[in-house]
Amino acid sequence: MQCDPLFEVKGMVVIVTGATGGIGAQISRCLGMRGARLVLMDLEQETLDCLADSFPGDAKPQTRRLDICDEEAVDNAVRDVAKKHGRLDALVNAAGIYRVAPIAELSSADFLDTMAVNLTGPFFLTRAAARIMSEAGGGRIVHLASVSSLVSNPEYGAYATSKAALSQMIRVAARELAPKGVTVNAIGQAVTETPLTQKLLSDPERRADVLSQIPMGRLCEPEDIFAAVLFLLAPGGAFVTGQTLYIDGGRTLV
Template identity: 40%
Template structure:
């Protein structure tokens, strides 16, 4: 992966952990995020220079412009990782229309626009790796997760369709589906000890995961070693989906 040109959408949590791992193996890194403070924090925590850009990934025009700019800056892109997501934990009967649409825009719309923008460069070059961050919620029916679960299940099937469309063009698309990981997305929920204990009790390994445990699988899917793998969802969940 030394010298690989990598674009990561998401400057915190899983995205930052993966950026750190890619930088460690010598990749050139670009990071997109809608939050300038997260971008600054990511820049300060990485030991290598990276390209940072504030982008609203739910706006197709912004995504296309930003991806084109990174392509020009790096002379191409080898890997794109979408690690952006939000959750609004509410019973289905209490969800407001704007809440439903907000989760869809951040979690699903942005993944499509990013993959499309990257694919328009990768397909003509007949080379590229696109990796999306899904969730065990794409398979499990967690209460109070209706929009989040819908977006992650939709993400998986969208990825499969794109993977089939581009399989003969040298571009692979895969997803990782983390289980219960301690990130900024879950930190508020896990502050309550009863929530932490309940989630931990559902994991056969008996513990929660950390973002660094996702970086190895992401590096593998980004590497030449995964060249015959496309359209797959890799569950990284301590056995959660076994029960």
């Protein structure tokens, strides 16, 4: 695919975590079509294999089972990719979970699980990638945050707290890693139709409510997210760091 050099990701070695999820799979395809050398990671090897098989022969990605909450497994997975490919150019973390309930009813398990996957796991990944990228003199780290990094929706006590903390963690990491040429950013997208939001969006009333809060009057499409990920990984995004880029049709303006 012919590409503007500002948005070129061809040949980049990129880890995608949460790669078989609704957004992760689409980001993986988008990067794969543009010639990135991908290593896809998620909880189930079988699903990863299915996804990899859907890529054309010359772009078939590698896969590896990874629970991002397993500190040692994260360190090993990231180090192994760098060793095998001789470098690690970028890490895109699209893993996440979504548990909602009013604070008075939110279970401790749901709160703690949300923190583990949406915050502690991203910390393990950032740390592992930062060590390798700092030594190599550069790299790009992108997490999927959410409009919930800013917006305080009722029932989002766990989810919004995890995403707000993630958006702050990337600011600190970005500041520390800037002198090493490593950028750390997040995408803050509005609601997108994926398995994560299936229950929410299949209820007509709640769907209408979600749409009514987005000034542009539509959901976020995967393409909206690709453009931002490409920008943050490619040469054009080299000077952007510590940002949560809101791709939200104006949702965070409301």
